[in-house]
Amino acid sequence: MSGICNTDLELARGYMGFRGTLGHEFVGVIESVAASPIGSLESGGGASTLAVGTRVVGEINAGCGTCALCATGDSRHCPTRTVLGIVGRDGAHADLLRLPPRNLIAVPDGVSDLQAVFVEPLAAALGVLERCPIPAGCRIAIIGDGKLGLLIAMALAPRQPILVGKHPDKLALAPVEGISIDEARRRTSVRSGKLDVVIEASGSADGFALALDLLRPQGTLVLKSTFHGATPVDAARIVVDEISVVGSRCGRFAPALQLLASGSVDLSRLISDVVSLDHAEDAMRDAAKPGVLKILLSR
Amino acid sequence: MSGICNTDLELARGYMGFRGTLGHEFVGVIESVAASPIGSLESGGGASTLAVGTRVVGEINAGCGTCALCATGDSRHCPTRTVLGIVGRDGAHADLLRLPPRNLIAVPDGVSDLQAVFVEPLAAALGVLERCPIPAGCRIAIIGDGKLGLLIAMALAPRQPILVGKHPDKLALAPVEGISIDEARRRTSVRSGKLDVVIEASGSADGFALALDLLRPQGTLVLKSTFHGATPVDAARIVVDEISVVGSRCGRFAPALQLLASGSVDLSRLISDVVSLDHAEDAMRDAAKPGVLKILLSR
Numbered sequence: 001m002s003g004i005c006n007t008d009l010e011l012a013r014g015y016m017g018f019r020g021t022l023g024h025e026f027v028g029v030i031e032s033v034a035a036s037p038i039g040s041l042e043s044g045g046g047a048s049t050l051a052v053g054t055r056v057v058g059e060i061n062a063g064c065g066t067c068a069l070c071a072t073g074d075s076r077h078c079p080t081r082t083v084l085g086i087v088g089r090d091g092a093h094a095d096l097l098r099l100p101p102r103n104l105i106a107v108p109d110g111v112s113d114l115q116a117v118f119v120e121p122l123a124a125a126l127g128v129l130e131r132c133p134i135p136a137g138c139r140i141a142i143i144g145d146g147k148l149g150l151l152i153a154m155a156l157a158p159r160q161p162i163l164v165g166k167h168p169d170k171l172a173l174a175p176v177e178g179i180s181i182d183e184a185r186r187r188t189s190v191r192s193g194k195l196d197v198v199i200e201a202s203g204s205a206d207g208f209a210l211a212l213d214l215l216r217p218q219g220t221l222v223l224k225s226t227f228h229g230a231t232p233v234d235a236a237r238i239v240v241d242e243i244s245v246v247g248s249r250c251g252r253f254a255p256a257l258q259l260l261a262s263g264s265v266d267l268s269r270l271i272s273d274v275v276s277l278d279h280a281e282d283a284m285r286d287a288a289k290p291g292v293l294k295i296l297l298s299r
Numbered sequence: 300m301s302g303i304c305n306t307d308l309e310l311a312r313g314y315m316g317f318r319g320t321l322g323h324e325f326v327g328v329i330e331s332v333a334a335s336p337i338g339s340l341e342s343g344g345g346a347s348t349l350a351v352g353t354r355v356v357g358e359i360n361a362g363c364g365t366c367a368l369c370a371t372g373d374s375r376h377c378p379t380r381t382v383l384g385i386v387g388r389d390g391a392h393a394d395l396l397r398l399p400p401r402n403l404i405a406v407p408d409g410v411s412d413l414q415a416v417f418v419e420p421l422a423a424a425l426g427v428l429e430r431c432p433i434p435a436g437c438r439i440a441i442i443g444d445g446k447l448g449l450l451i452a453m454a455l456a457p458r459q460p461i462l463v464g465k466h467p468d469k470l471a472l473a474p475v476e477g478i479s480i481d482e483a484r485r486r487t488s489v490r491s492g493k494l495d496v497v498i499e500a501s502g503s504a505d506g507f508a509l510a511l512d513l514l515r516p517q518g519t520l521v522l523k524s525t526f527h528g529a530t531p532v533d534a535a536r537i538v539v540d541e542i543s544v545v546g547s548r549c550g551r552f553a554p555a556l557q558l559l560a561s562g563s564v565d566l567s568r569l570i571s572d573v574v575s576l577d578h579a580e581d582a583m584r585d586a587a588k589p590g591v592l593k594i595l596l597s598r
Binding site: 077225227230233 | 378
């Protein structure tokens with residue numbers, strides 16, 4: 001099973017020049033372990049003990065295995081990495097996909113396919129905390145009530161974020177305070193210059209500007225969404241109020257899988273539809289429609 | 300004596316809507332301590348022990364003295380602060396200026412007026428380290444060979460930054476490796492994606508873009524310069540490479556004064572001219588000319 005991400009829609013429009021099979025959110029079963037020469041990086045790595053038949057999810061960044069970054073066990077910024085369904089590696093909207101064994105993590109029995117398929121985006125949501133620790137008592141907001149914003153709101157719900165968006169029906173899906181942007185300025189909870197951390201998940205210049213406006217001096221803006229081309233930014237505001245703008249991309253899978261296994265997050269409410277892989281093209285079109293959240297492709 | 304800063308030139312063009320006397324870099328002598336009601340915030344603060352006649356420099360942010368930020372002894376982000384010659388308070392290009400006594404710091408005899416007048420911008424340069432610690436061994440660059448970039452290069456010279464600019468004659472003033480931007484891409488020391496920290500001191504969109512390009516994944520871009528209006532920014536780069544963009548405005552005066560007293564920085568090479576305050580308008584015009592560095596106004 002694989003999930004259609006907004007990044008897939010962007011890639012289909014030409015973002016990053018990717019040619020190949022899309023898809024980077026998946027849960028699957030190991031069909032085979034390729035016979036490779038001893039010492040092959042593709043099959044090596046010490047995590048190749050998972051047996052054929054194991055249900056797994058997989059980290060999407062496949063590093064070279066030898067550079068300084070990979071040596072620390074973190075291939076997310078390996079300069080020659082491939083990325084499943086995004087950079088130089090065919091993705092998960094397919095019958096079969098291929099990843100190095102060290103990228104795979106077994107899924108506990110208690111986590112259903114419908115939950116496990118969210119491990120990648122949930123890991124990305126939790127990745128915010130790697131880039132910006134959020135101590136208890138921080139006043140935080142998330143901007144954007146699309147799939148990504150909702151997922152971040154669910155992942156960070158214990159920290160009581162405010163979710164700011166334009167769609168009351170979507171805002172209502174997250175178990176946190178939801179603020180419709182039209183009335184945002186009448187709500188004391190999102191006054192200008194008061195928040196410690198704002199997570200931008202709309203990918204729009206308006207969202208970026210609103211985030212800057214909401215932050216207190218020396219607050220932190222976490223950029224989580226894909227932006228297109230040049231975004232006009234009030235850089236003077238960043239300087240005068242000494243804001244930190246922090247980019248965040250991928251997260252680690254293990255904490256996300258643990259969170260799902262704990263049962264404390266229910267992501268099924270984000271699923272708009274489950275569609276056969278045979279109808280993937282229609283599903284991609286549907287995924288781009290307003291109001292549609294996650295569409296899953298099932299083999 | 301006061302120094303003409305690029306911010307003065309911007310303010311004169313309408314930046315921040317300031318009306319009043321310009322000037323926020325100064326060294327002076329206490330002429331009088333205003334008789335104020337007991338408990339007055341303007342005269343209070345416990346640092347009012349400096350006698351008439353003392354040679355002083357002064358922190359430019361004058362806080363309310365009562366908010367949570369001021370209570371920590373740091374008024375730089377007090378929401379109702381005035382700022383000498385910038386926000387709601389007449390500045391230093393004048394015979395007399397007025398600051399709360401707690402803002403003043405006595406200048407040691409060994410520091411000349413021509414050095415002490417640089418305390419404010421030198422403090423701002425050192426303020427980079429408050430926002431972005433730079434451990435030994437970091438590969439860092441400064442973009443911009445104007446007054447600000449040169450000053451930062453001098454302040455951070457022990458950390459061996461690369462200074463990237465367009466003017467070989469200015470680059471030669473700083474006791475660090477200077478890279479002319481025209482040949483930048485042929486120099487291995489400023490290859491794309493290799494630096495840990497880049498300090499943007501040009502205030503231009505090109506400088507911002509170059510800074511992003513030079514940084515390694517998870518590197519830090521310190522914004523130090525005033526930007527005008529909306530700056531087009533490749534926000535996707537910030538997300539994908541998980542860059543931190545950190546604004547930096549004012550620094551603390553005490554470390555800057557200590558650095559000057561140590562004699563290890565010679566800022567006199569940044570002085571283009573010393574002009575009588577009577578000719579301040581001509582001096583402002585000259586300060587805006589290409590190739591001119593610091594112009595000082597003397598009473």
